[in-house]
Amino acid sequence: MSGLWNQTRVSSLLGIEYPIIQGPLGGFSSQRLAAGVSNFGGLGSFGAHAMEPEAITDVIAEIRSLTSKPFAMNLWVSREDEGAWTSGEAEFQRAASAIVPHIERLGGDAPVFTLYKPIRFEDQMRAVLDAKVPAFSFIFGIPPREMLDEARRQKIVIMGTATTVDEAIAQEQAGVDVVIASGFEAGGHRGSFLRSSEDSLTGTISLVPQTVDAISIPVVAAGGIADARGIAAAFALGAEGVQMGTVFLTCEESGAHPVHREAIRSGRAARTGLTRGFTGRLARGIQNDLMQQMNRPGTEILPYPLQRSLMRNLAIPAQKAGNAELLALWAGQSANLARCSDVHELLQALVDGAAVRLNR
Template identity: 65%
Template sequence: MPWNKNRVTSRLGIKYPIVQGPLGGLASQRLTAAVSNYGGLGSFGAHGLKPQAIREVIGELRSITDKPFAINLWVSMEDDGAFVSDAKAFERSLAHISGHITTLGGKPPVFTPYSAIRFEDQARVIIDEKVPVFSFIYGLPPNEILDECRRMGIILIGGATTVDEAKALADAGVDLVVASGFEAGGHRGSFLRCSDDSLNGTMALVPQVSDAISLPVIAAGGIADGRGIVAALALGAEGVQMGTIFLPCKESGASERHRYAILSGGAAVTALTRGFTGRLARGIENQLMVELNAPETSILPYPLQRQLIRNLTSIAESSGHDELIPMWSGQSANLAKSTDISEILDSLVQSVSEIAGRVMLWGENG
């Protein structure tokens, strides 16, 4: 059977078992639609958007693709303490970046209490709009939401960073599970144990998840070329999720400096940090990350830290100070070579087919 004919492609109604990572705040409708139009599954990370904005994104996606696509949300929208974090905590965290802000000509922000976006309100839009695929991380949606999605024919994809999380997703009745290794860029979405205790590599995680559940598994984390796809399939996955490889594309929501950093080898060293958002995530190691990872640094709960750092990001990007810009990236970023979506996908499909053919020939020859 061809490598691209399996339960993932059949269940999702796509040609190739390649899922574009949701990319959170770097998502774009054009990138999502382009991957879907090619035959993969484009995904749009909408966790930071209000319900009406999500509705508008869905409408635009439907205007540029008639293929299946996914909307991705975070079940856990804030950390403990976000609602009670006060001005004193804000000032302690601001002190670590206020010097950079003023040096670049900006004005330090002032404290405002946290105003939440409810996951349930976001999910209601996905249900009302009958989105083809609903993917999520950082937990399990309430049973009533899962049940309603199933009644509407919405395919459910849950993210897991441990075997136990994959089992919990399977028990909840999702359709597919993304097994995400710590090599992945950005946030991975641990929910049964803290993220520090859920740092499993893709090669270790995928075969264990594949053995533990009967659902189709999609491998994520450090996969950026045909070799990685073949390896994931050999480990028991039936599809892959890839994010960093698409960031340099002009259609992505990444800044020009972020794209250049990945293509020029500037992402050779990545590291984990809570300093950019308040939740553990992988990005390019730079001055800002090193400073925020220092033991004495005060970090606000998610998403307060994310909102705080954005005050520096906006002026650092406009003034070209890459060392002060959070740039998400997986560990295989140096394998990203192209800015053209079709060229990337063509290369992946051709490479996997060639490698799979060589493996079959090797097997036939003993």
């Protein structure tokens, strides 16, 4: 094995210089951030789970106009929870009653019940396959076999996310190239798919070495890594790459709202917590008044993604008012280490720090 930390199976499979992945950031992704990370020599990702297929095609073209280097597109395999189809207006009004007083105080529009209009994963993935992206990552399950076969034929590097060792084994058996082992420190959603998220809360320091022992394909560590010390720790556990999310959220180039970015940068993120209250699925963000309220026993929460759509009605006026107590402020447990003013500077510090700690 080479003595240089960055020469791993992950960097060679992806054709990148540094095995540092800017994790997909769902609706907070940006073409500029993804391209910036890729241009530096890492792997930028774009989280496209909420987008229509045509919009995904456009985003891929935009990223390609900003970089000629490899990048990843990311989707959610499972896009709705049981009950999304049958939940009706009565449930909607009960769930809305938790946030209507806030919306009224902020002068926003009252939530209006509409029928659930799904976007199909298969259609989204078709857009990703047709565009022949360099890499495809996913969460919340494993795509259908024929679609993975097609990705392989097109030489798209396939990266599956696992929150438990069992999920990593299932990903390897499905033929993915790389497993992203995501510890429960991570910001955003827990992408569990074999057991409930609540039952899949393994920390990175425990999950990574057990995953490395259980599978033979390379493992990328995610969750709680925000600086070069975290990269060195992940590599010591056997990871061949890292995926970082929260720290990239704080870069100017990210799609995060300034209130969100500032809440992390200002050190308000001292405490993060898990909640289903913001979208219907378990996810980690900064503890604030809204999270406390939504986690109170008895609060009605709609199935994913209905709860997410409902909460948009509050997010819009809360963002306008700059009210950080009434917003979903996604962040991981290392949010207080997350500092980025410029993505290039951040990456330079990460690779310099990793070289000092890891090169032999």
